[in-house]
Amino acid sequence: MNAALEAGADIAFLEAPQTLDELRSVPRQVKGPCLYNIV
Incomplete structure (x- = not known):
């Protein structure tokens, strides 16, 4: 995801x-805004 953000x-x-841990880990790893699709 960071590569996509760096590319613009x-x-x-x-x-x-799939899990709360996954939800929590993404903002720690991604250097920019995040959007989740939860259905």
Whole structure:
């Protein structure tokens, strides 16, 4: 996701996170805004 942001993406998009740990870990790893799709 960081590579996409560095290349000019406006936001990191995470499709269908499976666990709370996954939800919590992404903002720690991504250097920019995040959007989750939770269905």
